[in-house]
Each structure stands twice: as C-alpha cells, then as structure tokens.
Amino acid sequence: MDLLNETLAKIQPVNPDCLAQAQAALDNKTKPLGSLGRLEEFGRRFAAISGNLSPDTEKKVIFTFAGDHGIVEEGISAFPKEVTPQMVFNFLRGGAGVNVLARHSGAEVRVVDVGVDYDFDPQPGLIVRKVAKGTKNFVQGPAMTREEAIAAMEVGISLAFEAKAEGVAMVGTGEMGIGNTTPSSAIISAISGKSVREVTHRGTGINDAALEHKVRVIEEGLRINSPDPNDPLDVLAKVGGLEIAGIAGLVLGAAANSMPVVVDGFISTAGALIASELHPHARDYIFAAHQSVEIGHRFMLERIGLVPILDLQLRLGEGTGAALAMGLIEAGVKILKEMATFTEAGVAEGEY
C-alpha cells in the first residue's frame, strides 16, 4: 500500500472516554464549572488527541510549505512571483512575521520547499522536498498531475511521521506562495458548489478591478478543468497548489500519529479541507487557529466543522495565526495540568 493510503487507514476517531476523563479533571479545578470556556475545550481535546491526561506541549513546530503557482501569469496577485523565494530567505533569516510570532510562542519554524521555482542551496531550517518548480497555469489545463499532488501530500505526511518520531508535541501549518489565495478559492468553490464570487477576496490586497479579474480567472479554471467535487485529489491536482497539498498531507500525517495540528488561515485551511474530505476523522485532530479576513475561509471552516480560536483580522498566512493559537492551546493544556483542585486548595465548591 502506498504512503497516502497507509496513512488514511491509520486515522482513528479521538477516544470519547479520554475526552470525558479530561473534562472530569477540569471540573475538579478551583473554578466554577465550565468557566474557562474554550480553554477547557483546548485542554480536553489536546489530552484526548495525545491519549494522555497530562500531555506534553514543549516541542512545537510550524511547517511553512512554499510553492509557486503558474496561475500568477494571469495577473491575479499584487506581488510578483519572485517574492516566494525572497520570503523563503526572509524566513531562514528569522525576519518574517511567522518567525517573530513562533519565537514568541516557543515554536520552531521549518520551511519546506515543496514547489518553489528557484534552486535553494542546502541550509539550516530549510527542508528541500521539491516535487515540481511550481504548478502549471490552471486556466490552460490542470495545475498538477494526480501523481504530483499525491507526491506533495506525501511530503507533508512524511514530515508528520518524522516529527512524531522526534518527540514533537504539536505541529502547525503555514505557507508561502505568491498567488495562492487563487487556488484556495478554487478549491472551496469546487468542493462546496458555492459561486467563485462568494469565496474570493483580495488576497494580499488587490483592488476592485483586479478582484473582478481574479474571479473570472478562477471561473475559467474551474470550467476548463471540471474537477470532480467527490474526488478531493482531483480537485487538489487540477486547481490546487503544491504547498496546499503538503499541508493536506501534514494534517493527515498528524491525525495518523495522534498529534494535534494547528491549521493557520485561508490557504492552510484549503489543505485541511482536502484532508478532511479524504478522511472524516481528520478533523478530530485539527485546531483552527483563526478566522481570516478572506471571505471563503468561513465556508471552509463550516464544512470541516471547526470554530476558529482567534479573530484578529489577520490575512498574512505563513503560519502567523497558527503560532499565536499554539500559545492559547498550550494555555488550555496548562489549565488541565497545573491548576489546583478544590480539595488541594481547600476551597468550598459551589451549589448550582
């Protein structure tokens, strides 16, 4: 069996007994029942995912997948394509948004070249697993072959298995790829049947005329390729991206390894959506970091069945939202692990 199918076969639902045990432990802490709201949810889910009522959260890694997009030829982005490798160098020097926020949360950033149209020299912090030098322009045919899409997913899957073996407690997703809100909108439109206009926004900041053009380009790409909404790999290959495939693989690999995975914003969630369409229990392992400004994001989260942790009007990607959310998820786990119980503290319980 190939790695993708092996991974899918390993994914189990999260154990409901473990969720209940974690909640019972939270209910003994010195606070009114349920008064720490979603922090309790984070602690409970993290414990159940890890199968451990006192889970470790120390080692946190954000994988920022980078890939280029042939569709950039159509003029759908405010930034030139060269910015993809330029930003990879910025990540490697520690100067980008995700670096700052990951340092703040105690997470490590690893950049994965799964499809950048540039030859990087080997260097610390960069993982080169290039499947292709970018996707093809999807208004002229499929962005990738099905084999390329699977190969890029398997990059993400392998990284999840390696992270588990290394003792990583929680992984996060991030991405860099000029033009990549365009395939992300195409994916949610293809899968949900919603109109392109409903799920397409300004990306890095295009104006009204450019937004109109972007909508038409995506409509044309969907018309030409007719991706099959019931075949997530077909959608991914025809109108997706290599970094989006890498993220889908990381999510599935995390789920197969009982590792919590924090999914960043719009583009990352496109990857998580593919994963979730491929396996109904992938979602059990996902924390949705934040609600992006991109209008299609809401529909993706609803379809997967996730409620975002933060709403800070972010639209940068890279893994910036995941870095912030990791801090809050870890806080929830610490509530479970570190708070005193009523008995330990000698505090009287309430009557409801």
Added chain:
Amino acid sequence: MDLLNETLAKIQPVNPDCLAQAQAALDNKTKPLGSLGRLEEFGRRFAAISGNLSPDTEKKVIFTFAGDHGIVEEGISAFPKEVTPQMVFNFLRGGAGVNVLARHSGAEVRVVDVGVDYDFDPQPGLIVRKVAKGTKNFVQGPAMTREEAIAAMEVGISLAFEAKAEGVAMVGTGEMGIGNTTPSSAIISAISGKSVREVTHRGTGINDAALEHKVRVIEEGLRINSPDPNDPLDVLAKVGGLEIAGIAGLVLGAAANSMPVVVDGFISTAGALIASELHPHARDYIFAAHQSVEIGHRFMLERIGLVPILDLQLRLGEGTGAALAMGLIEAGVKILKEMATFTEAGVAEGEY
C-alpha cells in the same frame, strides 16, 4: 489636591503622531499592508501609549483585587462568601487559573486585599491595603461611603504609580470577590440606563430561579440608593465594590503614567467603566482582554469604546483573560520591533 484629582489632571490623550509613526514603521515590514490586522493595532497603540517606538514589554504585572460584598447575604451567588479568602490563599500558592495563565504569559500576579472580610498575615505576593472588611448590603443602604470608594480607588492609583517607578511595562486587572457580578450589573445598569434584566447574567453559574432573584435584588438596590448616573463616584459608592474601585483606580493610575492597562472581563470592566466615565481619555490606555459570557459586558465595552481581543467564552475573572491577552499584545509589539523591513530583507513590495 488629593491623589484622585491629581491623577485625573495628569491624564493626556495618546499622541496621534506617535500612532502614525508606529503605523508607518509597521507598513515597511515584509507583509502586505495591514495584513497583521489587530496585532498591528496592539503594536501601534502600545508604542503610542508608552511614547516609544521600540517599547519594552518585559515586566508585566496583574493586580488581582479582592473584596467581599454585603449583598451576598441576599443569596445572589452559587458560592459561599468564605471562598473569597480561600481563593486568595489559592492565588498565593500559585494554584488558581490566573496563576497558571500569568506564568504562561510571563506575568507576575500580585493579590491586593482591598476589602476582604478576613485578616491575612503578611506574606509574599499579598498586598494588604484593606479599606473595609467588605461592602455593606446595598439593598439596605449604600455599599460604601463616598470616602471609602475614593480610598479604594486610591489604592489602585498608588499601585499604578509604584509599578511605573519599578519599571513595569504593562499592568493587568483581575479580581476575586464572591458576589461581585451583582454590583457590576448594578453599575452598568445605573450608568447606561439599561434595565437590570438586560445586563444581568448567571455569574459563577446560578440557576433560573436564582437569576430572577438576583435581578430583583439589583432592582431593589438601585431603587433604594438612586445612584446619580452623572456622578460615577456616586454609582461606585452606592452599588459598587471595593475591588471594583481598586480596578478603577489602577486604570486611572496607569493612564496618568502612560502605562498600558489590560482590563479583564465583566467585573474588571465595571471598574474600567467608572474610570472612563471619570476621564474621557482613560480609554486610550486600555486594552479590553476578552468578551465575557456575562451579557452586560458587551454594553460596558461599547460605552467605553473598546473592542475585545479574545472571545473564548471565559467567565472566571481573576485576571485570567488579561493574562492571555497580554501575550497577544506583546506579540503585536514584537511585530513592530522584530520584523524585517522590505529593504532589510531584499523583498519586492506589492502594487495595489
């Protein structure tokens, strides 16, 4: 001039030039314009409040004000009054929710006894500045005298001045006081003119019948005391609390000292509301940590003019939300201080 009026006279609006300079610095960072949303707001405001484009965030202190409430005699809480000192001991041992979350954010918790009905021995972490052994039952007359309310506010003011002198970069508010959602609802009802029912919720978790009773108790307290909505000190004294007064003072003291103050949930915001009614520019220095489950909270935030940072369905108080929000505010400041500019990183800028 007394300390309260001296403090009010010192409060200045935040410098708009400094806000603009901070935003200009953010606009040169390697990201699309505005793409870090509210993180940029946090960085910009923190810089302008501190009057420093590269502000320090290292030393963070949460002041958790504790006080008892005579109104507890009316049976408005799910927990007995003894829990106030019991929880103070829990704070001092580091086992409460606020301790866990403050450690996570790198903040120190200082507990301030401004009105607990219990004699504490001096001990590390506890600041005893008791004004009274709890408020009086406000269905039988005013909760405090005007002098007591001012004295409790001046405790908070003094702590802010001391914190500034000590090099504290950011303060947070928190509270403990069994029964204290009741005076908080009374305050927002008195000031806004909204009905008691619209602004009163379940506190630590009372049932429907107890909620009905709580509404009637607050209505009766407002009827008996007729606090003057145009005199915030009158409202505070007649239906407020000693810890709420302490928080109001901390907010004013922080504003007078150009120190950002992170206001926790419902009860803390009642204190911030009093501060904001006393001085129109107090709000410039406040970060609203989170949207509480308590229904009156929204009206308080709207009246002050603040948008909460988090919505995690919290309703514990203590400063738990402030501790979490401090981490996000600090993240925003680090974006301003640590991210590379387009020039530094050799990244091409976008065209919009």
